Amino acid sequence: MRDLPPDRSKSLRVRVTERLRRAILDAEFPLGQPLSEDKLAKAFGVSRTPVRNAITSLQLQGLIEVQPQRGSFVFLPSEEDIAKLCEFREMIEIRALTLCYEERQDATLAQMKRANVDIELATEKNDRLAFTRADGELHDVLFENCQNKYLIDAYKLVSSQVAALRGHSRVTDMRRAMNEHKAIIEAMANDDLPRAQQVLSQHILKMREVYALSVKSAISSGSGEEFIIPAVL
Secondary structure: OOOOOOOOOOOHHHHHHHHHHHHHHOOOOOOOOEEOHHHHHHHHOOOHHHHHHHHHHHHHOOOEEEEOOOEEEEOOOOHHHHHHHHHHHHHHHHHHHHHHHHHOHHHHHHHHHHHHHHHHHHHHHOOHHHHHHHHHHHHHHHHHHOOOHHHHHHHHHHHHHHHHHHHHOOOOOHHHHHHHHHHHHHHHHOOOHHHHHHHHHHHHHHHHHHHHHHHHHHHHHOOOOOOOOOOOO
16 A cells, blocks of 8 residues: 555545545455454554544445454455446436436536546556546546436445446456447537447446456455555555
8 A cells, every 4th residue: 555645634534544445446455355453553553543434434435344253344246236236337327428418418528538538548558547547537427417416326325336346357448448438428429319328338238247257356366365565644
């Protein structure tokens, strides 16, 4: 884990939570990894209290599972969990896309194009971490512009897990995903909403297969020893 940013304007609890969250999203910890409060506290140079609070916060986001008598672990979804997650994601993203097209087409397109520039740069550099972050930003655009607070709240329920699965998906074909994003943008720009919906649906279904492979890889390799690289506040 890299050092925590020395942002004194944020509370210790918030900084620890943000750093631990980023470690999970960026696959510094593998899926299913056991998390020791003592070792995390030592790595961060803090007491166990902010670490315990961070674990509770990330449990609510679905990123950490707390198992009685066993401890805390990075979440590890089953294949069925992934199927249901992607089914839910498909429903809300297609609806969000439709609302963006109907209400904020120009603003949505402009933001998606900016995010896709970052996706293209990351693809050319084969920078998987930058790709996954830009990928997430592109999909976030749909909920930033859909103008429906209930859809936005629904997305918040799964957005952290989706982001983490992106970060752990080492088998993602970045160029294929990039081209699918471009196809969605082009369809939106050409007022072809059915085409945009179709490509988005296919894109999410393909990611379901990628996520499932990532989980199988995590299970086969095992969580192994806890690895904490010292970090300072």
